[in-house]
Amino acid sequence: MTHDRILVIKVRDVLMVTMPADPDDxxxxxxxxxxxGALDHHRANGLVLDISAVDTLxxxxxxxxxxxxxxxxxxGSQTVVAGMRPSVAIxxxxxxxDLGNAKTALDVDCALDLLNAMxxxxxx
Amino acid sequence: xxxxxxxxxxxxTEGDIVVARKVVRGVANDAGFGLTDVTRIVTAASELxxxxxxxxxxxxxxxxxxxxxxxxxxxxxxxxxGPGIADIPQAMQEGFTTSGGLGLGLPGAKRLxxxxxxxxxxxxxxTIKITKWKNK
Numbered sequence: 001m002t003h004d005r006i007l008v009i010k011v012r013d014v015l016m017v018t019m020p021a022d023p024d025d026x027x028x029x030x031x032x033x034x035x036x037g038a039l040d041h042h043r044a045n046g047l048v049l050d051i052s053a054v055d056t057l058x059x060x061x062x063x064x065x066x067x068x069x070x071x072x073x074x075x076g077s078q079t080v081v082a083g084m085r086p087s088v089a090i091x092x093x094x095x096x097x098d099l100g101n102a103k104t105a106l107d108v109d110c111a112l113d114l115l116n117a118m119x120x121x122x123x124x
Numbered sequence: 125x126x127x128x129x130x131x132x133x134x135x136x137t138e139g140d141i142v143v144a145r146k147v148v149r150g151v152a153n154d155a156g157f158g159l160t161d162v163t164r165i166v167t168a169a170s171e172l173x174x175x176x177x178x179x180x181x182x183x184x185x186x187x188x189x190x191x192x193x194x195x196x197x198x199x200x201x202x203x204x205x206g207p208g209i210a211d212i213p214q215a216m217q218e219g220f221t222t223s224g225g226l227g228l229g230l231p232g233a234k235r236l237x238x239x240x241x242x243x244x245x246x247x248x249x250x251t252i253k254i255t256k257w258k259n260k
Contacts, residue, residue: 024142025174055163056145058170059228087163095167095232096218 052083066100130188180206
């Protein structure tokens with residue numbers, strides 16, 4: 001069975017991490033190592049986690065995002081989760097999910113603006 | 125008027141959580157639910173399928189469309205022959221977990237659905253039935 005992968009690219013000083021629409025648990029579980037490895041390798045100042053393609057955010061997925069964000073913070077960087085769909089936001093709230101210390105933004109553009117406004121973060 | 129439809133799949137591997145989400149999404153879409161309700165239903169099913177896989181190792185997911193005079197519904201039953209749940213009220217409490225998770229699976233799935241029934245016997249297994257209704 002083929003499954004979509006997490007895409008990690010560096011744009012200027014920011015890591016852009018794009019989640020596939022319906023990742024399996026193993027793929028979601030790889031998020032932490034993939035992101036932290038890329039953060040270390042590229043010396044990025046911030047991380048945008050694009051979940052605009054994601055149509056199901058369950059408690060396992062949310063826990064992985066929250067933990068990744070905490071680990072990124074321990075490494076001195078910051079995470080902005082971008083592009084949560086309205087249906088996903090409604091469901092996540094009813095389910096009782098939160099994303100820990102991760103900031104959120106309407107889309108990737110807003111996420112980059114938010115990182116730029118943070119001390120030490122951004123794509124300059 | 126659509127005929128009553130039903131089906132089932134086995135939950136045997138972690139990859140089956142993705143398969144279950146796709147199956148449940150198809151059933152909910154076909155029943156005519158809107159995007160937000162489809163997302164609620166799929167998310168609840170994702171939590172319960174993962175529970176079956178994590179706690180029992182294997183199980184079955186059954187579904188059926190319900191058609192009454194005034195409303196249509198979709199029903200999903202998650203059945204396993206795993207260790208069972210000794211204290212159901214405790215398991216339904218927000219934040220209670222034995223797996224290191226968030227403890228949101230059962231109470232969260234209940235909030236996302238219209239009906240939630242749980243039957244469990246330690247050593248025998250667990251059956252959870254969830255239903256979502258839509259006015260015609």
